[in-house]
Amino acid sequence: MNRRKFIRDTSFSAAGITLLNFPVFGKMAPSNKVVLAVMGVNSRGAYLADSFSKLPNVEIAYLCDVEDKAIANGLKPFASAARKPAVVKDIRKLVEQKDFDALVVAAPDHWHAPAAILGVTHGKHVYLEKPCSHNPYEGELLVEAQKKYPQVSIQMGNQRRSMPKLMDAVKQVREGLIGRAYFGKAWYANNRKSIGYGKKVPVPSSLDFDLWQGPAPRRDYQDNLVHYNWHWFWHWGTAETCNNGTHEIDMCRWMLGADFPVKVSSSGGRYAFKDDWQTPDTQDASFEFPDDKLITWEGRSCNKFNLEGASRGFIIYGDKGTLVNYGNDDYKVFDADNKLVSEVKSSVTSDGTNAVSANGNLDFFHFENFAETVRGNATVNSPISEGHKSVLLCHLANIAQRTGRTLHCDPTHGHILNDSDAMKLWKREYEKGWEPIV
Secondary structure: OOHHHHHHHOOOOOOOOOOOOOOOOOOOOHHHOEEEEEEOOOOHHHHHHHHHHOOOOEEEEEEEOOEHHHHHHHHHHHOOOOOOOEEOOOHHHHOOOOOOOEEEEOOOHHHHHHHHHHHHHOOOEEEEOOOOOOOHHHHHHHHHHHHHOOOOOEEEOOHHHHOHHHHHHHHHHHOOEOEOEEEEEEEEEOEOOOOOOOOEOOOOOOEOHHHHHOOOOOOOOEOOOOOOHHHHOOOOOOHHHHHHHHHHHHHHHHHHOOOOOOEEEEEEEOOOOOOOOOOOOEEEEEEEEOOOEEEEEEEEOEOOOOEOOEOEEEEEEEOOEEEEEOOOOOEEEEEOOOOEEEEEOOOOOOOOOOOOOOOHHHHHHHHHHHHHHHHOOOOOOOEHHHHHHHHHHHHHHHHHHHHOOOEEEOOOOOOEOOOHHHHHHHOOOOOOOOOOOO
C-alpha cells in the first residue's frame, strides 16, 4: 500500500485519533493549514518531511540541515511542488521565523533536546524523534519546558503509541487480558558492520561541522562519523538502547503501567568488532519497578538472528497468559497453558534494519495525531512526560553499562541514589554559549 492510498483510505477515527471542530470549510480550510519546518533531512528527517507533506492541508515551509548533500536529499520529494521549502542551515535563525507552526526534529541525538527547547521557547509545537534527549538532565528540561509553555505540545516519535491495534492491546492488558501483567521482555537485532578506525581529516566543504556539533563540546572531525556512525560515540550518540530500544522498552512500560525504576543493571560490550565504536553492540539491560514489575531488553546490533521470528518485538507476561508482539501492531495472545487465544495481524511487515521507517505506513497515525494537536483538535498520544520516562530507562541502562554497576533509583523521579560517579553521567558538558535553557 503506498502512502497516498494509506492516507486516503485510513479511518483515523477508528485509530482513536480525534478529529473535531473543523470550520465550515472543512479540513482543507486555509485557517486549518499546519505549516512545518524539519530539522535534519539526511535520512529519517527526509522521510518525515515527505510524509507530513502528504497529510491533508500540511505544508513543509522550511528544511534545516548543515550538510549540502542532506539538503539535496530532503528537497527531492518537493522537486515538482508548487512551493518548495526554504532552506535555513542554522536552527537558531530558523526558530525566529514567524510563518510556521511546528518544528520536526530529526537531527543527531545530541541536538534533539536543545533544538526542541529552542522550538517551544519560540512558540513552536515540536515533533521530536526518539530519543528525546542525549542524557537524563535534558529529558527533565523538556518536561520543564512543556510545563512552562503549555500552549504548545511536544510529541516524541515513538510511533507505536498511535498504532490503533497496539492502543487497543494496551487497554485490554490493563483490563486483565493476561491477568496481572508483571514482566516485559523486549529485543532488537541488526547486522551492522564495523565502522573501522577513523582518520582525522579536514572537514568536507559541504558540511558546517561547527553547527553540526552545536551544543556538544568541540571535537576534531574524523571520516567515520557523519552521517550515521555518530550513534556509536558517547559524545554525540546514545547507543542502540536509545536508538532502537526506546520503542519496545516504551511499549513494555506502557503495557505494565510502570513509571520510574528502583533498580537498573546492564551487561554487554563491543563484542562483534574491534574499532572506534564505543557503545555496546551486545547488551542485556534489566529494569525493576515497584509493585513487582520487571522489564528486560536484549540488543544485538551485529547479529540479526530473530527472536520469535522477528528482528524486534516484545513479550508481556501475566499470571494468566502472555502477549507477544512482532515489531509492528501485530500480536498473539496465549493463555496460561500456552494455547493461542487470539491473533491480530499487521497490514505491514516490520523491518527492524530499516533506518528510515521500520513500520512503514503505520507511522502516519502518529503524524496525523501531531498535526491534529497543532490544529487544536487533539492531544498528543506521546506527551514528553511519558517519552522522558521511557528514554530515561535507556539512559540509565547506558549509565549502568558505563560504570559497571547496578543502579539504585528513586521511584518518584528515577534519580540515581548513593552513587556520585554514576550521577556525573546524568548531565553532559556543553559548548560554551550553546547550553539549552528553558
